[in-house]
Amino acid sequence: MSKGSSNPDLIEIVSVADVPYLGARVVKTQVGSIAIFKAGDEEIFAVLDECPHKKGPLSQGIVHGKVVTCPLHAWNINLENGMACAPDQGCVKTFTTHIENNKVYFLRAEIMSYA
Numbered sequence: 001m002s003k004g005s006s007n008p009d010l011i012e013i014v015s016v017a018d019v020p021y022l023g024a025r026v027v028k029t030q031v032g033s034i035a036i037f038k039a040g041d042e043e044i045f046a047v048l049d050e051c052p053h054k055k056g057p058l059s060q061g062i063v064h065g066k067v068v069t070c071p072l073h074a075w076n077i078n079l080e081n082g083m084a085c086a087p088d089q090g091c092v093k094t095f096t097t098h099i100e101n102n103k104v105y106f107l108r109a110e111i112m113s114y115a
């Protein structure tokens with residue numbers, strides 16, 4: 001079993017292996033549900049699990065490359081910056097992820113400042 005980080009500035013969220021490839025894992029936090037995605041290149045992204053259109057659950061969308069397509073009305077959301085792809089307009093909150101010892105962490109200060 002791998003060790004977690006001892007850095008108090010980090011909040012351990014989930015093992016990288018527990019985030020499905022081209023899928024998402026949802027974690028409940030004090031700021032709401034956050035979807036952790038594993039994109040096409042296995043990069044990890046975290047965004048609020050609410051589509052900027054009508055709050056559809058992005059975690060249930062289809063991931064392709066670094067984009068997720070919302071399951072409700074098919075808006076495409078860029079996982080890197082949370083921006084809706086043109087012609088749609090809007091943005092979902094993104095969260096910084098830190099990977100260490102095969103675990104995903106959030107930055108404590110970022111979560112606290114969003115709460």
Ligand code: FES
Pocket residue numbers: 051052053054055056070071072073074075
């Ligand atoms: S709620 Fe996501 S596209 Fe409408």
